[in-house]
Amino acid sequence: MPASDQQSSDSSPNRTPTPQKRRGYAPRPIIAYPKALWDEWDDPEDFASALGLHMRRHKDTGYGLRRAVCGRDDKVETTTFTAWRRGDKAPRSATSFRILAALERRWRLPPGYFRDKLHHPGRMITSEALIPLPEPERRRMAWHLPDDFALLPEAKREEILAWVKSVIITGATDYRRYQAAAMKQRFAVQFTATGTVRPGSGKYWPDDGRTRPVAAPPALDAEAADLVEFKCATLTSRGRQRAGVWGPDTADQTMEHLGLMLGALVASPDGEVEGFGVDLANITFGLLAFPTVWDWYLGWREKRRGFFTQWESEMLTLGAALCRRETGWLRQTPSLAERLTPIEGLITAADVAAAKADWDAVCDEQHRHALIRAKEIGRVSRVHRDPFEPVLPILEADSPVGEYRKITEEVLRYRPDRRRHPISAAESTRAFLMLRLGLHLGLRQKNLRQLLFKPKGWPATPERQLEALKRGELRWSARDSGWEVLIPAAAFKNAGSTYFRKNPFKLVLPDLGGLYAEIEQYIATDRAVLLRGAPDPSVFFVKTMSSRSREAAYDQNTFYEAWRVTIQRYGIYNPYTGRGAIEGLLPHGPHNVRDVLATHVLKQTGSYEQASYAIQDTPDTIAEHYGRFLPQDKAAMAAGVLNKVWAA
Structure with missing residues (x-):
């Protein structure tokens, strides 16, 4: 047969191709739980040495481990085990931690054996697909999630996320939930005198509900600066008197509280804050001399929280102090009346005229009103935040x-x-x-x-x-x-x-x-x-x-x-x-550590005097604020002394 015909015959489509024999050794069978070559060993402290030890104990290789413990979708190469064994790399992904758990089961090691030997055992892994949150919040959440979070059913994942948000992130108490919601509504007026103005604070509120902080206008900011100077200066200006001096921290906190009050007045009544809606240009510290302003604010606070607390009583005490005879800052600043304008539903034109005519009389009325309201609220106030x-x-x-x-x-x-x-x-x-x-x-x-x-x-x-x-x-x-x-x-x-x-x-x-x-x-x-x-x-x-x-x-x-x-x-x-x-x-x-120390000393000694030594305070303060020394604790301590008689 001619060569050309033979070639044509060999390449015919009807000819069955001869299978070629695969070269090399046949792969070893996968053994789920190989027997160890020896059963006693000195346990290494680091991850790389421990991995190498157990690979040698079970005569495993990187290739064999990839076949034995890695799934089809796991993007793990044979060289990964080599890099781990040498210490060049360390497990960091959720897939890697699943593989570590599989190795522990394969070699009959305690759960978490390898995880505890990692250089950074507290590192957590998360996925944007599983937790669709902003990166900072996702990072906070990820720390508290289990390694196999991605493998869990959706219902279980939602259960875990809900628990983490409720218990760890917000704190699970009624007060913490209230505080977390309130912190999202930032409406205070901020002053430069105490450094409370934040970058990005606008001079005026936007029209979309007015629910973000605002820098005080120049005139209002000047009033705030004068108040801070009056209460913080080493010497008062000539002709003025005061009772007590504010330290820097007290000044910051007090001005922040006053900024919240003024911010509530400015906030839109149609927004989440449900403020009064006063034009920012009409806000002045002179408004604090009117009982109607304080009554509106007290009602707003009660509606917002649901009840009164000691906080409102302390604010009223501050309001009374500002109007006190001889030493009150409002009392000694009658020029504030010149900035007052009528505000519908709050102060009338007659109120403004009365303030300009007799500022002392207005301050007298407000001083009496604030003290009466403080006593009334003191009788009905409730504890919202249990410090213990x-x-x-x-x-x-x-x-x-x-x-x-x-x-x-x-x-x-x-x-x-x-x-x-x-x-x-x-x-x-x-x-x-x-x-x-x-x-x-x-x-x-x-x-x-x-x-x-x-x-x-x-x-x-x-x-x-x-x-x-x-x-x-x-x-x-x-x-x-x-x-x-x-x-x-x-x-x-x-x-x-x-x-x-x-x-x-x-x-x-x-x-x-x-x-x-x-x-x-x-x-x-x-x-x-x-x-x-x-x-x-x-x-x-x-x-x-x-x-x-x-x-x-x-x-x-x-x-x-x-x-x-x-x-x-x-x-x-x-x-x-x-x-x-x-x-x-x-x-x-x-601050809670002080509760822990005072309570510990009380349980050990029963002495409020000694408990006060632990936190540099007085026995009365311990009894009122810090020590949690219940009747059963007292009874148990007394019983311990009396029972020695029967044990003798």
């Missing part, structure tokens, strides 16, 4: 301080490796020291966040200088061979208390639970890591600086939020992740 509620599981324990200590241990348990995650590790150390110093010192938030420091070997700041700064200092005491905290009495809110008698607060911290090592590590490296080259404010606790940060020192709000985040992450027991130290705990700030 967030920490109730701790206060009910036999050792409240020992219970709170579990949170600090949880922080260290999940602290990542400094070599791979220096910033996160530094933040964990800072959180640990915040809680530990709070438990040892019992300070108010202001004194703790403004605490200065001197490294070991540096000369301490003279007490006179600290008194002028109204701040305390953490420094090394060569005499006591320990870290000492010294705070002058002038730095405390209750500086005139019998606790101090003009003497400073001084305490040498105990070297317990690794406290000294953590302090020295924080000063030596972690603090600088958090500052990231920013100007040093000289305070012990500093924020994590970023390109958007303005200053490294904490203020009242940011320090509270830092403490609260620590409690959310490490304090509240999460049944869906198994993380968190205390079941039933709710988010709270640093």
